[in-house]
Amino acid sequence: TLHLGIVGYGLVGKELVNQVLASAKGLESELGVRVEVAGIARSKTMVLLKPGSDGGLDGGAWPAGEEPVDLEKMGSHLLAAAAASGGKALVVDNTASDAPAEMYEKWLAAGASVATPNKRAGSGPYPRYEKIMAAAAAGGSHFLYEATVGAGLPIIFPLKNLIRAGDKVEAVEGIFSGTLSYIFNTWKPGMKFSDVVKEAKDKGFTEPDPRDDLSGTDVARKVTILARECGLKIELGDVPVKSLVPDALQDWSPADGANLGDAFVEEIKAYDDEM
Amino acid sequence: TLHLGIVGYGLVGKELVNQVLASAKGLESELGVRVEVAGIARSKTMVLLKPGSDGGLDGGAWPAGEEPVDLEKMGSHLLAAAAASGGKALVVDNTASDAPAEMYEKWLAAGASVATPNKRAGSGPYPRYEKIMAAAAAGGSHFLYEATVGAGLPIIFPLKNLIRAGDKVEAVEGIFSGTLSYIFNTWKPGMKFSDVVKEAKDKGFTEPDPRDDLSGTDVARKVTILARECGLKIELGDVPVKSLVPDALQDWSPADGANLGDAFVEEIKAYDDEM
Structure with a gap:
């Protein structure tokens, strides 16, 4: 059992x-x-x-x-x-x-x-x-x-096996965020950034906290995981990323009992002009 | 050990x-x-x-x-x-x-x-x-x-795992022959078919016997393997394929001591007009 x-x-x-x-x-x-x-x-x-x-x-x-x-x-x-x-x-x-x-x-x-x-x-x-x-x-x-990394696609263990079999990794390339990819491909001039984020969230593409996607943290996490598979002893902070989260919302928390994702999407509406 | x-x-x-x-x-x-x-x-x-x-x-x-x-x-x-x-x-x-x-x-x-x-x-x-x-x-x-199937790419075991996890396979689609894909993509009107096959062989893309590629047997083998993973009790002969091997060469064998692949490429030159 x-x-x-x-x-x-x-x-x-x-x-x-x-x-x-x-x-x-x-x-x-x-x-x-x-x-x-x-x-x-x-x-x-x-x-x-x-x-x-x-x-x-x-x-x-x-x-x-x-x-x-x-x-x-x-x-x-x-x-x-x-x-x-x-x-x-x-x-x-x-x-x-x-x-x-x-x-x-x-x-x-x-x-x-x-x-x-x-x-x-x-x-x-x-x-x-x-x-x-x-x-x-x-x-x-x-x-x-x-x-x-890669959700249902086999990425990590094949990489591990290639390395075990003696291959040397020269570079790893890829789209590391389905969420960001969706947002960048959907957004067109004239659209509100917050609407596109809401759409991605409603479709279930975002992390529970959409800031993990927008800040690049989710991408940095995956890069860290793959880098460690390749033998690099790096920390999350060693991966340079550029955040799309407005400064004022970086330490923001929703009201008690509110759904974090829903509340965040409401909150970023105020920043549409900056995006 | x-x-x-x-x-x-x-x-x-x-x-x-x-x-x-x-x-x-x-x-x-x-x-x-x-x-x-x-x-x-x-x-x-x-x-x-x-x-x-x-x-x-x-x-x-x-x-x-x-x-x-x-x-x-x-x-x-x-x-x-x-x-x-x-x-x-x-x-x-x-x-x-x-x-x-x-x-x-x-x-x-x-x-x-x-x-x-x-x-x-x-x-x-x-x-x-x-x-x-x-x-x-x-x-x-x-x-x-x-x-x-898929050479170094993980195909069979991920498929097996999806099925074990309760997924039902509705269809499997793909390019099942890198060799045929190369030949079809390289050949242009005016080129000799035998030259393209020779190129594929020289680059190491063909099976030891290029007829396994050209006859579709190699494709049929991979389809059989994947079908069996999906639970179908099929035989190789159940997979319909259309052969590109000239009839006269289907049972041909090279002279003793000759390299099968090299000899075959020589042999198909005679059939360039038919292809």
């Missing part, structure tokens, strides 16, 4: 759980592996599930038995379930935040694998990155982060 | 051995795996090497100790070396011929992995393909054939 811990239960987390439940039978017959959701965490609360009780998650429901979020406790719950079944533990981090990344080292060292599109570990402080990589090697576990 | 058996020692086989020897130290320090060439076979002869004696292969030399080729014996030699070192055995098939494919099932079932760009297994008789896949599962070994 593969015991899954899901961190983040928004659009992506719910969809993932639905897909896991829908595919579980096929995976069991094809690969001989039972896949079970053993815990779900969101920003303030979590639920740890007993073996065989993940049917209650159907349709993205939030199960009963909620308690305050404690990622360390969730990890122990998964590892105990894996030990009991003779299986494995895997944490899927669907967030874009730093809190789960702080836990990766511990999880991996204890033998739980981590799969995530979250770019915080790969582009965060180099010493933490190095510890995470070492923990996976020491724990016999896997740190799976292919989706941090 | 990973004990390698190399089948095929032409341009590709020699280059592979050189790259393995050049990368061995780096792989050992990065992955903790010693990689050693333990045997090399070519069409009529082979050499089985003692542990630590692969330095003699430097620069593509053919080592002393030649004996008649016996792929079964080579497999046993690799597996014995793996058992002695507590390591693994891997056969790399660099050929485009059927003889090694006939051995895959046995090798895989015995625990030796197989890596190859040879399309014969994936597009050969379905019952053999099925046995090869089952043998890898039973032997705990790996059948690695990513390079059979």
Whole structure:
């Protein structure tokens, strides 16, 4: 049995759980592996599930038995379930935040694998990155982060394999932001910048905080991740980017309870003339 | 230690051995795996090497100790070396011929992995393909054939993973032959067809037998491989293709000792008017 811990239960987390439940039978017959959701965490609360009780998650429901979020406790719950079944533990981090990344080292060292599109570990402080990589090697576990660059396209592992096979990287070229590419290709003279950003956000192209796209931070994160794959010990700040976020909004926060993305799109309307 | 058996020692086989020897130290320090060439076979002869004696292969030399080729014996030699070192055995098939494919099932079932760009297994008789896949599962070994479609680009395993993750394939579209693409893009009215084929061959774009490209067989093989990944139990003959090989040359063979590709390019000159 593969015991899954899901961190983040928004659009992506719910969809993932639905897909896991829908595919579980096929995976069991094809690969001989039972896949079970053993815990779900969101920003303030979590639920740890007993073996065989993940049917209650159907349709993205939030199960009963909620308690305050404690990622360390969730990890122990998964590892105990894996030990009991003779299986494995895997944490899927669907967030874009730093809190789960702080836990990766511990999880991996204890033998739980981590799969995530979250770019915080790969582009965060180099010493933490190095510890995470070492923990996976020491724990016999896997740190799976292919989706941090290029989404569903295989970029990172093919690059890693080319380098392992003795190739030298001379340059990496590409469009590193679908969001910025969409914005630059959609904007035409006479259009309001804020309208184009709103469109990109409504289509689901932006990061949860659109400033990560507009500031170039998201691009810089991906460049950092690929540069580290090529052996460069660089930090996020070493990647030069030019920000499109108005100075006044760089430290802005939305009102309590407001959706960050929606509120930000309202806020930048005031800066359309500058763009 | 990973004990390698190399089948095929032409341009590709020699280059592979050189790259393995050049990368061995780096792989050992990065992955903790010693990689050693333990045997090399070519069409009529082979050499089985003692542990630590692969330095003699430097620069593509053919080592002393030649004996008649016996792929079964080579497999046993690799597996014995793996058992002695507590390591693994891997056969790399660099050929485009059927003889090694006939051995895959046995090798895989015995625990030796197989890596190859040879399309014969994936597009050969379905019952053999099925046995090869089952043998890898039973032997705990790996059948690695990513390079059979798309060369260095990751196509097969991402497709496999999408399907495992629950995606349904509606269509696969692509340019399935770099060779034909080159020929169609290069040929202009007034040019001789045979000149364009010669150019493609001289640049190393064609299969060893250019008829595999011109007849569409190479394309049909790749389509068969991908279709099987999608769950279709099809045979090579189920893929409709239109051949560019003149009828009279379909069963033609070159004179003894002649290079097949070079001789074929000479031969098709007579058919330039028909093309």
